[in-house]
Amino acid sequence: MFKVDIKKELGILPRSIWAFHCNSGSCNGCDIEIVALLTPRYDIERFGMKLVGTPRHADALLVTGPVTKYMTDRLRRIYAQMPNPKVVIVVGNCGASGDVFYKSYNLDGPVDQILPVDVYVHGCPPRPEAIIDGVAKAILKLEEKREELLKTGGATNA
Amino acid sequence: MTIGTIYTGFGYWNVYAWVMFFALGALIVLCIRSTGRNDYEKGTYQDEVFYGGNPVPQDGQDLAVPASSSYWGFTKAIASFYDLLVGVHTGILSDYMGLLIATAAVISLLILL
Numbered sequence: 001m002f003k004v005d006i007k008k009e010l011g012i013l014p015r016s017i018w019a020f021h022c023n024s025g026s027c028n029g030c031d032i033e034i035v036a037l038l039t040p041r042y043d044i045e046r047f048g049m050k051l052v053g054t055p056r057h058a059d060a061l062l063v064t065g066p067v068t069k070y071m072t073d074r075l076r077r078i079y080a081q082m083p084n085p086k087v088v089i090v091v092g093n094c095g096a097s098g099d100v101f102y103k104s105y106n107l108d109g110p111v112d113q114i115l116p117v118d119v120y121v122h123g124c125p126p127r128p129e130a131i132i133d134g135v136a137k138a139i140l141k142l143e144e145k146r147e148e149l150l151k152t153g154g155a156t157n158a
Numbered sequence: 159m160t161i162g163t164i165y166t167g168f169g170y171w172n173v174y175a176w177v178m179f180f181a182l183g184a185l186i187v188l189c190i191r192s193t194g195r196n197d198y199e200k201g202t203y204q205d206e207v208f209y210g211g212n213p214v215p216q217d218g219q220d221l222a223v224p225a226s227s228s229y230w231g232f233t234k235a236i237a238s239f240y241d242l243l244v245g246v247h248t249g250i251l252s253d254y255m256g257l258l259i260a261t262a263a264v265i266s267l268l269i270l271l
Binding site for chain 2: 022054056071073077078080082083
């Protein structure tokens with residue numbers, strides 16, 4: 001019989017995950033799929049996940065696009081503005097590898113050349129289910145980081 | 159001098175009531191503020207205003223959006239009227255006195271005729 005330790009399950013996530021979305025030069029395909037998560041069909045807000053308007057409120061950074069030179073500093077600054085612990089989720093092939101743009105003269109990316117990436121969600125664009133799966137994996141990584149911070153004395157109430 | 163209550167035709171004003179409401183408001187603000195996160199690393203980007211990922215301008219003027227921006231279309235539509243009004247407001251007292259006398263003269267004429 002499958003047993004769920006509800007105390008442990010709830011302990012993993014002290015509060016809902018909030019994400020900030022940064023388009024670092026995407027064609028908008030992935031961005032549309034991220035927005036689709038908010039529609040009644042997927043409705044991620046029922047899990048408490050939501051997109052926030054500032055990185056200062058975010059636990060996760062969703063990055064789409066292969067990171068153009070113009071966006072490099074901005075992406076770094078956005079990541080730096082997020083409170084610890086934080087995770088980076090790359091949504092789409094462009095952010096993961098550059099995809100069809102990988103030889104472009106105007107790229108500093110892909111994202112892992114700029115930021116430490118925790119979760120890759122592949123696809124061009126990835127399906128909303130895949131993004132939800134990526135966020136679920138990110139929650140586990142976030143929990144690991146939170147525990148690490150608590151052990152090292154880094155105060156956090158995330 | 160005694161501190162009392164001022165009654166008007168519409169209500170009253172009392173300094174103690176005002177201080178009490180101010181303290182109550184401050185308490186509510188502090189309660190809301192205490193729910194925020196306090197683990198930001200001071201002196202880093204985490205402490206800074208989010209400005210769309212761009213560097214925050216050091217000059218406050220570059221950050222400010224003047225209230226007049228909200229009715230820009232209105233002022234643009236009747237710009238000739240505003241230009242006239244702005245032109246009249248020279249900041250020189252004798253000009254204002256002259257306008258007052260001229261306006262009083264015109265109103266007097268209208269009343270008398």
